[in-house]
Amino acid sequence: GIQVEQSPPDLILQEGANSTLRCNFSDSVNNLQWFHQNPWGQLINLFYIPSGTKQNGRLSATTVATERYSLLYISSSQTTDSGVYFCAVESGGTSYGKLTFGQGTILTVHP
């Protein structure tokens, strides 16, 4: 099956800093989504981005499908950005809605 690798595994920032999280995938995908899991375990969908660039406030994401990677940018980080960021992909013709997750990036933002 498809492999999804995220880097870095851990990231520690001071409030106000910027960061870039990366997601590499081993095969073509139908869609790619970025999620944030807060310290209470709730998963929030940040972006649905199989290709191109999207922005939502301080967050933006870019997926280069031909080169099989996606980047999540966090600018002016805040303590509430702490948590785990997952990249997840859907691939194959019969895997509608079935996601393969990367191992995640654990982000800690200090005040």
Add this chain to the structure above:
Amino acid sequence: SAVISQKPSRDICQRGTSLTIQCQVDSQVTMMFWYRQQPGQSLTLIATANQGSEATYESGFVIDKFPISRPNLTFSTLTVSNMSPEDSSIYLCSVESLGDRGYNEQFFGPGTRLTVL
């Protein structure tokens, strides 16, 4: 968007027993998905549940261990049977639905945090 609730939110169970987790969605959906997140790990898909048909299980997961029901388009249950400490995980229900941003997104329930002693 879809709002998903799960019951129970957490439980502590004895080995050898079974626990049924409920998932309720506020809109009708064709498919519902069950994921497991072991401690400190990522999410792994257990099975896909369609209304009116048998659930489809991923490699490594079997119906005898994780029976699933899907009686209607807004509800599903996952049972964790004959539990062992290795089943201690967060179990999450998920659906794909049109989001407020105008495209399909995956929505997740708050999860059921299971500890097996």
